[in-house]
Amino acid sequence: MSKNSQPRLENIQMLILDVDGVLTDGTIIVNADGTESKSFSALDGHGIRLWKRSGLKVAFLSGRKSEPTVHRARQLEVDYVLEDCHDKLKTLKNLLEKLSLAPEEIAYIGDDWPDLPVIKYVGFGVATANAAEEVKQHADYITTSKGGNGAIRETVEYILKNNNKWQQLVERYTL
Numbered sequence: 001m002s003k004n005s006q007p008r009l010e011n012i013q014m015l016i017l018d019v020d021g022v023l024t025d026g027t028i029i030v031n032a033d034g035t036e037s038k039s040f041s042a043l044d045g046h047g048i049r050l051w052k053r054s055g056l057k058v059a060f061l062s063g064r065k066s067e068p069t070v071h072r073a074r075q076l077e078v079d080y081v082l083e084d085c086h087d088k089l090k091t092l093k094n095l096l097e098k099l100s101l102a103p104e105e106i107a108y109i110g111d112d113w114p115d116l117p118v119i120k121y122v123g124f125g126v127a128t129a130n131a132a133e134e135v136k137q138h139a140d141y142i143t144t145s146k147g148g149n150g151a152i153r154e155t156v157e158y159i160l161k162n163n164n165k166w167q168q169l170v171e172r173y174t175l
Helices: 019-023 042-053 067-076 088-099 113-121 133-138 151-162 166-174
Strands: 014-017 057-061 080-082 106-110 124-127
Touching: 014 019, 014 151, 019 057, 019 067, 019 106, 019 151, 042 057, 042 067, 042 151, 057 067, 057 088, 067 080, 080 088, 088 106, 088 113, 106 113, 106 151, 113 124, 113 133, 124 133, 124 151, 151 166
Parallel strands: 014 057, 014 106, 057 080, 106 124
Antiparallel strands: none
């Protein structure tokens, strides 16, 4: 199941998310006027805010161009939004070069075949519970939550708890 025996979660500096099927449940609503709508999980949104609050970067990496995605990214103050990416691995490599980050410093959450090259490349590859079997086979971690229903929050908690950043974030809510 795992490509790495023990991924070094303390090295992770950036979380990169596929959008359709990870940030959402994969449903795309096309309205009569041609605009589209998507549903985003508040739980996942808070997970992204916790990630950013811990001083780490986040990016959306999507094969599609979508106004709801851009709007959600603005709401969550996402660092990078990369859309219309038909070669996600090439796009990711360009971003890493620009930011001087190594693949080992990246966690990526995906759910379908276009995500597979990225999951195999990064330091910590994550598949959602409802991901394609081939994606799950190459992931370091498979969420118990489905995409659009807490998979991002679950991953954020898992990484931050395993790199000793979680307790500091939780103290804000437990005082």
